[in-house]
Amino acid sequence: MSHNKVKKLLKKNGLRLDDRKLDELRSIKIEIGVIEKASGSAYIEWGKNKIMAAIYGPREVHPRRLSLTNKALVRCRYHMTPFSTEDRKRPAPSRREVELSKVIATAVEPIIFTELYPRTGIDIFIEVLESDGGTRCAALTVTSLALADAGIPLKDLVAACAAGKIDGQIVLDMNGIEDQIGEADLPIAITPRNKEITLLQMDGILTQEEFKKALNLAIEGCKKIYDIQKEALRSKYTIVKEETEKIKEEE
Amino acid sequence: MQYLVEKRQLVIPGELLAEGDYKSGKNTYQEENRVYSSLIGLANHIGKNVFVVAIKTGYMPIVGDLVIGKVIDMKLSGWIIDINAPYSAILFTSDAFDRSFNARKDEMSDFLKVGDLIFAKVNAFDRTRDPILTIRDQGLGKVNRGRVIKITSTKIPRLIGRKGSMVNMVKRETGCQITIGQNGIVLVSGKNPELEALAILAIRTIEKDAHTLGLTDKISKLLKREERKEIKQ
The missing domain is CATH 2.40.50.100 (RNA polymerase II/Efflux pump adaptor protein, barrel-sandwich hybrid domain)
Structure with a gap:
């Protein structure tokens, strides 16, 4: 693979391979309400990642015995399309995909008022169309927007972002190459309003100081992500709001 | 503060x-x-x-709502009805038959089959149990004819209009009977398929342009224009 030839992840001028600064995010583009038949949906382009999320529900749970008597069941299926990676990925769910499905479901559950919909299920489907490092963060970010679009009562949104270590430096939002040959990766997700961490995973080795530094950097990244999320939600619905205002005036 | x-x-x-x-x-x-x-x-x-x-939410049943539902299953105690909500509703056999229901003599499917539509009222509902429907009221019961369309339940108030002004206008102009379920399902039945299609076109336009200016005038014009076209043909 071509990646093995790359040894240095930082250029001489201190920038990364894609000309980003150490604490710079990749470009992010979000669209809301892309799947008509779903209760709610959203699409994100985060650097080279392209991810689509769809929400179905609250609806009846099948099989019935899985339903919970006191709250809604949140289920998630994270799936990478066969053409999303450099080499073809076999379409059957891999160990990694099963893990990410579980981790994403538990990371978004705290923001949903599940107790309002007992005995029902909320199904999340995430399809990765193109991947380039940090898909779990992008998937979580887009999932919380799709939940908001579905009209499901939420306490807050979830913003996710990763930090890591490359060439001895702590950096924000690692891409595919940095993730593969970098020294450490620390994806986190927070509820921005009260700064609760709903996801924290780590791959690689960091000292305690490095960990603290990376965690703080990732939290800063999440805040930037949150601003982008708010902007995306507002811009979709502002038009609707302006038009309703006109109607009120007319009446 | x-x-x-x-x-x-x-x-x-x-x-x-x-x-x-x-x-x-x-x-x-x-x-x-x-x-x-x-x-x-x-x-x-x-x-x-x-x-x-x-701006957008799913339908949650409220006691007293009039809804249009579809029979999806038959159980001994009654029919299971899909009402476009997180919970499927039940219509008891005792509610449908005037006399007490006898499973030996009476055949449930004589009254309602799987796939049939009903116009019913939500009689009881809390989140711990599925909603219970009733058809014991005037105008309720099995739907025998007409076309069904689904719209977003948050747009139902716009379709009805102020004191029913919008829906009454569509009814008047097309001569169709329009039944609106609070769960976002609308039933249209008219004298001929052309008039039904016209009413459906009007409802779809209302749903699409629910937030635009001067909607009542727009729909009125649309209906008159389409009607003239028909007469020419």
């Missing part, structure tokens, strides 16, 4: 609406003395009561 957003401002989940001595109303929640929004919608307050008017 402070109300933080403007009246009718667009808010998103988790946005702080008011702080201090305020009450958390519809689509909001409270943490200590702060009120937050839980949905995308337009924030508003009447006195101390802070609430959010949702």
Whole structure:
């Protein structure tokens, strides 16, 4: 693979391979309400990642015995399309995909008022169309927007972002190459309003100081992500709001 | 003590609406003395009561709602009805038959089969049990003819209009009978398929342009223009 030839992840001028600064995010583009038949949906382009999320529900749970008597069941299926990676990925769910499905479901559950919909299920489907490092963060970010679009009562949104270590430096939002040959990766997700961490995973080795530094950097990244999320939600619905205002005036 | 957003401002989940001595109303929640929004919608307050008017939500049954549902299963005690909500509803056999139902003599499918549509009222519902429907009221019961269309349940008030002005106009212009279920299902039945198609076109336009200016005039013009076309043909 071509990646093995790359040894240095930082250029001489201190920038990364894609000309980003150490604490710079990749470009992010979000669209809301892309799947008509779903209760709610959203699409994100985060650097080279392209991810689509769809929400179905609250609806009846099948099989019935899985339903919970006191709250809604949140289920998630994270799936990478066969053409999303450099080499073809076999379409059957891999160990990694099963893990990410579980981790994403538990990371978004705290923001949903599940107790309002007992005995029902909320199904999340995430399809990765193109991947380039940090898909779990992008998937979580887009999932919380799709939940908001579905009209499901939420306490807050979830913003996710990763930090890591490359060439001895702590950096924000690692891409595919940095993730593969970098020294450490620390994806986190927070509820921005009260700064609760709903996801924290780590791959690689960091000292305690490095960990603290990376965690703080990732939290800063999440805040930037949150601003982008708010902007995306507002811009979709502002038009609707302006038009309703006109109607009120007319009446 | 402070109300933080403007009246009718667009808010998103988790946005702080008011702080201090305020009450958390519809689509909001409270943490200590702060009120937050839980949905995308337009924030508003009447006195101390802070609430959010949702832009898009699913249908949640309320006792007394008139709904249109589809029979999806038959059980000994009654029919299971899909009412476009998180829970499927039940219509008891005792409700459908005037006399007491006898499983040996009476055949349930003589009255309603799987796939049939009914216009019914939500008789009882709380989240611990599935909604119970009744057809014992005037105008309720099996739907025998007409076409069914599904629209977003939040747009039902716009379709009805002020004191039914919008839907009455469509009825008058097309001569169709229009039955609106609070769950977002609308039934249209007219004298001929052309008039039904016209009414459906009008309803679809109302759904699509629910937020635009001068909708009543627009629909009125649309209906008259289409009718003239028909006469020419």
